Amino acid sequence: MDITIADYQTDQVEKKLQKILGNVEAVGGSCPIRTILARFSDKWSTLSIFHLGQAGTLRFNELKKRIDGISQRMLTVTLRALERDGLVTRQIYAEIPPRVDYQLTDLGRSLLVQIIELGDWASNHSNQIMEARKRFDSREPKVVGSELV
């Protein structure tokens, strides 16, 4: 079930690594790879893609209800960015009250597959990470008060 170190050691992975790092360095700071990686950087993007992937089609407020804690503004900003990148389609109906449907494009769904793997990894290793954090924090006595609670 788990990804093993054996996988990591395959040529495949090393080759991909070279390819990616090559691309990153090639164009400097503004290269496509970086701007694309920045898309998943954003926690709201990730969650939006997850929910659209699960539901298929969602209206603005349906999505807003599912992504707990997101503000209207951030949802708007996030969806625009995803639309701009061709990951999400925005279908506007000329109705009153207005209706706007969002769904993943093929490209968006292919990305979904990738970040699902990431989310699954996070899910499977969250215990390990939380323990590591606890260990780290408890051996560092220089932190005061409520800062790190």
Place this chain on the structure above:
Amino acid sequence: MDITIADYQTDQVEKKLQKILGNVEAVGGSCPIRTILARFSDKWSTLSIFHLGQAGTLRFNELKKRIDGISQRMLTVTLRALERDGLVTRQIYAEIPPRVDYQLTDLGRSLLVQIIELGDWASNHSNQIMEARKRFDSREPKVVGSELV
């Protein structure tokens, strides 16, 4: 070579999606999954993991040289966060001048495998995304001046 929609439609993916979203919603804003996803959010973390994955072991300034554009402060902050999460080890030698070696832990390497796939996806689809961006920007005439150059 590409990930197809067929993959997306498998039960596997849907099941993982449910599992992840379940975990996310279960604990609210501060759940582990979110804080873990926040780690790759950070572009510097991703690049650090890539470079450590490629080189094996690197000293502070070696890493700094490879990650173009990173400031000393951000590298320090990033490495501490990675160390705290148990993804990177920090080996200090009592020498003068000081020497500190960084390398990925097993956990870090297993994460590397995942984000390599993501980087590879970005690499393979960057053209599509860049074109989508161009399309989107050219059909939106309401932007003035040099803002979007």
Place this chain on the structure above:
DNA sequence: CAGCATCCAAACAGATACTG
């Protein structure tokens, strides 16, 4: 060399009020 501390500018993100 490998960093920590401080200052400051810029980007990010929430709350609020208003609109087609």
Place this chain on the structure above:
DNA sequence: CAGTATCTGTTTGGATGCTG
């Protein structure tokens, strides 16, 4: 309903100067 506009607090991140 689905936004836009604005205002503001918070976070981020670079630059600089100093230390073991």
